[in-house]
Amino acid sequence: MNSFPKDFLWGTATSAYQIEGAYKKDGRGASVWDRFCETKGKVWEGHTGKVACDHYHRFREDIGIMRDLGLQAYRFSISWTRILPSGRGKVNAKGLEFYDRLTNELLQAGIRPFCTLFHWDYPTKLYDKGGWLNEESPKWFSDFTLKVAERLGDRIVDWMTLNEPQVFVGLGHGTGEHAPGDKLPIAKQLKIVRNVQLAHGLGVQALRAGCAKRGRIGWAPVGVVFYPATDSPGDIEAARKWTYGCGNNHMFSNTLWSDPVVLGRVAPEAEKAFGKALPKYSDADLHTMAQRMDFYGVNIYQGTPVTEGPKGKGKVIRFPDGNPRTAFVWNVTPESLYWGPKFLHERYKLPLYITENGLSNIDWVSTDGKVHDPQRIDFLGRYLGELKRVVNDGVPVKGYFQWSLLDNFEWAEGYKQRFGLVHVDYGTQKRTLKDSCDWYRNVIRTQGDMI
Numbered sequence: 001m002n003s004f005p006k007d008f009l010w011g012t013a014t015s016a017y018q019i020e021g022a023y024k025k026d027g028r029g030a031s032v033w034d035r036f037c038e039t040k041g042k043v044w045e046g047h048t049g050k051v052a053c054d055h056y057h058r059f060r061e062d063i064g065i066m067r068d069l070g071l072q073a074y075r076f077s078i079s080w081t082r083i084l085p086s087g088r089g090k091v092n093a094k095g096l097e098f099y100d101r102l103t104n105e106l107l108q109a110g111i112r113p114f115c116t117l118f119h120w121d122y123p124t125k126l127y128d129k130g131g132w133l134n135e136e137s138p139k140w141f142s143d144f145t146l147k148v149a150e151r152l153g154d155r156i157v158d159w160m161t162l163n164e165p166q167v168f169v170g171l172g173h174g175t176g177e178h179a180p181g182d183k184l185p186i187a188k189q190l191k192i193v194r195n196v197q198l199a200h201g202l203g204v205q206a207l208r209a210g211c212a213k214r215g216r217i218g219w220a221p222v223g224v225v226f227y228p229a230t231d232s233p234g235d236i237e238a239a240r241k242w243t244y245g246c247g248n249n250h251m252f253s254n255t256l257w258s259d260p261v262v263l264g265r266v267a268p269e270a271e272k273a274f275g276k277a278l279p280k281y282s283d284a285d286l287h288t289m290a291q292r293m294d295f296y297g298v299n300i301y302q303g304t305p306v307t308e309g310p311k312g313k314g315k316v317i318r319f320p321d322g323n324p325r326t327a328f329v330w331n332v333t334p335e336s337l338y339w340g341p342k343f344l345h346e347r348y349k350l351p352l353y354i355t356e357n358g359l360s361n362i363d364w365v366s367t368d369g370k371v372h373d374p375q376r377i378d379f380l381g382r383y384l385g386e387l388k389r390v391v392n393d394g395v396p397v398k399g400y401f402q403w404s405l406l407d408n409f410e411w412a413e414g415y416k417q418r419f420g421l422v423h424v425d426y427g428t429q430k431r432t433l434k435d436s437c438d439w440y441r442n443v444i445r446t447q448g449d450m451i
């Protein structure tokens with residue numbers, strides 16, 4: 001087995017609401033997550049992101065940790081309501097200054113910033129005007145994006161418009177498990193899908209117009225992965241079909257989201273699955289959505305095995321009893337990091353980044369003062385092994401962002417789930433590097449050769 005390419009990029013990822021805290025500091029406006037956290041019974045044990053990892057005040061210390069790790073790239077997101085407290089209109093200079101400082105410190109540390117415009121913290125003021133259902137919403141997003149591009153686009157080159165639209169629409173507006181907690185009928189969810197895709201397209205245009213440096217632009221949807229239970233051609237074909245499908249888990253599809261954005265068409269699979277519930281996509285809509293992208297970012301944590309099944313329709317295989325699972329009870333499926341990129345590249349033909357992958361584990365500080373997390377090391381090693389295999393098979397995966405640098409606020413699960421390479425004591429804000437942090441440092445140092 002060969003190595004990862006010399007220019008393969010090693011990073012970690014975070015998002016604004018999950019780490020920044022400082023929820024009222026320097027004029028930040030409220031997001032739907034602030035409101036959701038205030039609503040009784042929505043978030044585990046009533047946790048909130050009010051303080052989180054206090055990264056807003058401790059970002060220099062955190063960049064020190066990144067430097068110590070030898071990190072080459074860092075993916076973070078912008079809090080929309082720090083920049084535009086009401087979601088649109090008056091710009092909050094202090095909000096922009098924070099990301100200015102963050103960007104400068106990263107660059108000084110030799111770390112390449114990868115900036116995500118939207119990672120779920122939607123302005124409440126805009127939600128109250130109809131949010132993503134409002135036909136103006138794509139424009140609201142692109143106006144916000146333009147402000148960020150004009151300020152940071154002389155230094156940041158790598159951009160992603162949206163993080164995991166499947167989740168913020170599916171859980172935020174479908175099942176109601178995430179903010180804003182809506183349970184909309186499918187036709188309305190699909191209307192949101194279309195507006196979000198338009199927002200992406202206008203956002204790319206805003207980045208191209210506003211950045212002083214030529215940007216490299218992508219997005220970061222969930223990679224919904226089905227992988228073949230065996231190497232038989234029938235199983236492989238079934239896995240491919242399911243990965244491109246729009247199954248029962250409505251919003252959790254690759255092609256519903258990415259065909260309009262990358263290929264400029266509505267996915268035939270989506271037409272079949274949703275029929276009349278799909279809103280009309282005009283030629284002009286598709287033209288706006290399908291802006292040229294430089295890469296396809298994808299977040300992959302798990303996959304589902306399938307076999308050819310009766311009449312070649314494919315059949316999901318049940319995991320064996322006692323299958324390894326994460327603390328989130330997600331099945332440990334390293335194969336997903338082989339088959340996911342492979343199938344997505346076959347369809348979309350873009351260079352890829354793994355913009356998230358990682359393990360939620362039950363970690364704590366041991367009596368020796370260290371945090372021992374052998375499961376995370378094993379998990380990451382297995383997944384990276386599969387990633388190396390797919391890269392060696394010629395699929396152009398350009399980099400990998402481990403989720404996450406720090407333990408952080410895991411949405412409806414509050415602080416129950418710990419994904420970090422760095423343990424955070426939320427009472428004292430003390431950071432403790434976990435064993436996996438040392439391990440990842442070696443992965444980076446050897447450019448993945450130790451995998």
Ligand code: IFM
Nearest residue numbers: 015018164299356403410
């Ligand atoms: O913490 C989240 C992140 O915000 C989006 N992707 C999945 C992660 C783990 O659940």
